[in-house]
Amino acid sequence: MKQSIGGYFELELNKRNLFHKDAVALNSGRNSFEYILLANKYKKAFIPLYSCDVIIQPLLKNNITYEFYTINENLEPVFDFEQLKPSECFLYTNYFGLKDNYVQHITSRFSCIIIDNAQSFFSMPQNGADSFYSTRKFFGLPDGGYSYCKKSLDIELEIDQTSIKKMGHLMKRLAFDAELGYEDFKRNEESLNDQPVKLMSQLTKKLLTNIDYETVKKRRTDNFNFLHMELGKTNKLTSLINHASIVGPLFYPYWVDNGKELRIKLQKNRIFTPVYWQNVLMISNKDTTEFDLADNMVLLPIDQRYDFSDLDYVLNLI
Numbered sequence: 423m424k425q426s427i428g429g430y431f432e433l434e435l436n437k438r439n440l441f442h443k444d445a446v447a448l449n450s451g452r453n454s455f456e457y458i459l460l461a462n463k464y465k466k467a468f469i470p471l472y473s474c475d476v477i478i479q480p481l482l483k484n485n486i487t488y489e490f491y492t493i494n495e496n497l498e499p500v501f502d503f504e505q506l507k508p509s510e511c512f513l514y515t516n517y518f519g520l521k522d523n524y525v526q527h528i529t530s531r532f533s534c535i536i537i538d539n540a541q542s543f544f545s546m547p548q549n550g551a552d553s554f555y556s557t558r559k560f561f562g563l564p565d566g567g568y569s570y571c572k573k574s575l576d577i578e579l580e581i582d583q584t585s586i587k588k589m590g591h592l593m594k595r596l597a598f599d600a601e602l603g604y605e606d607f608k609r610n611e612e613s614l615n616d617q618p619v620k621l622m623s624q625l626t627k628k629l630l631t632n633i634d635y636e637t638v639k640k641r642r643t644d645n646f647n648f649l650h651m652e653l654g655k656t657n658k659l660t661s662l663i664n665h666a667s668i669v670g671p672l673f674y675p676y677w678v679d680n681g682k683e684l685r686i687k688l689q690k691n692r693i694f695t696p697v698y699w700q701n702v703l704m705i706s707n708k709d710t711t712e713f714d715l716a717d718n719m720v721l722l723p724i725d726q727r728y729d730f731s732d733l734d735y736v737l738n739l740i
Contacts, residue, residue, distance in 0.1 A: 435632040441544070442555060445568035447622035449582040450614050451540045451556030454567035455513075456480035457619055458536055458552045461573040465509040467536075468501065472712040473515055475701040477538070479616060495711055496662060498524055503532045510534060516542040518721075519671030520662050525551075544639050544670035557626070559672060560725070561633055562595075564588035565614065566626040575619075585623035588613060600694065638726040639670035645724035645733060649674040652737050673721035676740075681718030684740065688720070691739055695721050 440447075448454045459467070459480055466487040469477060481488045491501045497517045506512055511534045516525055519542035529535050529551035537553035539545050543560045547553045547570045557566035564585045588610045594603030646668060654660045658677040673695075678684065685695050702716035722736060 435628060436634075437631050438634065440627075440630055441633075441635045442568040442570075445555070445570050446574075447627060448567045448569055448579075449620045449622055449626075450565055450617060451554060451559070451567040452476050452479055452614070453617060453619045454554035454556075454569035455536070455538070456484070457569045457575055458554060458571045459484060459486060459511070460619070461571050461575045462511065462534075462552070463509075464511045464534075466507075467511050467513055468506075469513045470499070470515055471706055471710075472517075472699070472702055472715055473513075473538070474699045476615070477513070483616065490705075493711060495658070496524075497521060497659075503528070506532065506534050508534070511536050513538055515540075516545055518542075518659075518673060518675040519545065519668060520659070520664075520675070522548070522667045522669075523664060541672040542670075543672075544635075557630060560638070560670075561630070562592050563626055563629055564592065564610065564623075566622050566630065579619060579621045582620040582623040582626075584613075585625040600692075641726045641729075642670040642672075642724055643668065645728060645730075646671050646674050648730055648733055649676075649722060649724060649737070653740070671724070674724050676720040676722055677715065678718060678720065681720045684720050688736070688739060693723070693736055693739065695723070697721075 446454070446457060448457060455477065464486060466489070467481055468489050468491050471490040471492055478488065480486075491499050493499055497520065499514065501512070503512065512532070513536045514525065514528060515538040516522065522542070522545050525537055525545070526548045529537065529549040535551050537548070537551055539553050540556040540559055543555055543557070550572060552571045554570070555568040557563050557568070565582070565588055591603035591606035591610055594606060647665060650657070650663060653674070653676055654663065656678060659675055685697070688695055697716070698719060698721060699716055702712050706712040706716070724733070
């Protein structure tokens, strides 16, 4: 049916090209992972101990066996890739958007690799490896994810129709402030659990066409480099930071021995830094890299909303 003409106005949005226009557009990042698992009919997955517990949901839902592996201080696996069987996959997280070079390395040598680019929206798939993305981590959106998969899932997917119900926190932050919409935000996070794999909603897709991706990418990259100039000398991740390969990252990851205390100080000054990931503290030993990362990593905001004057305020507090 032809689109209606006349009547009341809709929300005014720009119409730009999508950044991941060749990917399968789905209703969340975790469901984009599930799409890859199902399309390839994997029976077992090796997943990083240092990761969000929601990554296990698609595995449990589809009775796929999983096994944790550990990482070293370079955020790289301690793992024998030669043991992988054709029915098994290996999930690697492109941590904080810092590991594009390593992603290129492992995807050029091994098959059955899945790259979690939820923290690296602007990283493109390497060497044809399957990869997935989360849109709402980078932009003000209710849901959404992308999947690059060599195989297609052989079922017809419905279009998600629930996005309109998940806009409350976005509207409250726009009209008021972050604290007022926080409870709505938490409810939205919970609503994403155990959702069936569906195609991205029309609302989310239209909101994604409104984004100036090149401006966002440049602002995030510039802000990252600005903070690193001041904090690099005390950041335990400094040796990993190759400026040429870092494009539009999610946060500036500041790994220091007193990170937990620093996060509390910043929060008292209304600088909100997420914790990745508290579940890791429950399943890892205190003397492991994973425990230290989960306990002391400070993820400083560098996104498109902020300029150098905002970051100067953060630096002064640090």
